Amino acid sequence: DQIKCRSYEKETFSCWWTPWTDDVLPTNYSLFYRKETDENAYECPDYRTSGPNSCFFDKKYTSIWIYYFIYIKATNALGTNVSEDYPMDVQNIVQTHPPINITLTVDKDKPNLLINWLPPQTADVKSGWVTLQYELEIKSEKDHDWDPNSRHIRGVHKQLFLKLVGLMPGDTYVVRVRCKPDNGPLWSEWSDEMYITMPGNVPTIQKDFT
């Protein structure tokens, strides 16, 4: 894919492209777009905000439930080359930032763990413009990577907390959370990993069985 677009909060969006000429000659890239409801083509309003080879559409330029047809022009001494249209509806490219403020609270005298988090600040959850669902992963620190078989995934739906019971005393656990619009396809990145060591001693296995 030469062009990729993403919206963090369904209010603005950015697109990035991959330069495709081998750049032997200095080449200038520009982004153009047409909207489903308008015959005219327009040039990118802001090439700067989202970094190199990008275009940022702020609120004035962002409409939901309408197809954008986006294409790139590459111009150098040999002439101009135009990419294929990339059809895109902001409805389908919403990928929020991860959840924030993950806190882990241990029950005083039980091997239980209460995990809390908050939605990403950039997504307007309060007004209902964005509705998020969450997913949480926890693994023992001994399991080095997030191997799909060893970790436990909990579909947490819309709540902002989860209580886990019966964890191993003395063991250290790693927790992370992610979210996605509940009417959209894209999960956020995972949050930072949070560590917690459960109180109590790691149970020792009795040497002899007599």
Added chain:
Amino acid sequence: PICARDGTNCLMTTGELFDRAVGLSHYIHTLSAEMFKDFDEQFAPSRRFPKSVMRCHTALLNTPEDKEQAQKIQHEHLLNLVMRVLRSWNDPLLHMVSEVQGIREAPDTILLKAVQVEEQTKQLLEGMEQIIGRIHPGDVENELDSLWSGPPISNSADENSRLFEFYNLLHCLRRDSHKIDNYLNLLKCRLFHDNNC
């Protein structure tokens, strides 16, 4: 729920009714998005449907296209728009259920989901009429919106045209069900949670 003293004749509060409507609209959109995905994966690679000529029968309705527009609009008007979009899908959904049965390679899942969407949309419409009846007793309109002028092509059209017409309908259903879900979530937070969901 609000019940009689002896615990019978329970009546759902309007807030609970609204929660149910939001749950239904979310489910309808999930099914619609899955149907579009199933069909897209099955047919789009070999057919390359031209997205630039896709048009939705609800495009004529002046629905909000961003957060600011949606938040500026009064809730009576937004509710009325939701009802008009819902009503405008009555005939297209019936057509969709019958048409998919004539599409040879269509995955079976699409027919099952189309039937479910048609039923759930009716339920959502009834639920919304109850809600509006409570919020604005005089406002419940019943006439069906004739925005959809029937399948644009005759049954004798070539297969590719009929597949594109169906693809266009699935695209519009995915889009409109997402809109309805979005507007209902906004209304829920505005009317029942003081914009603090």
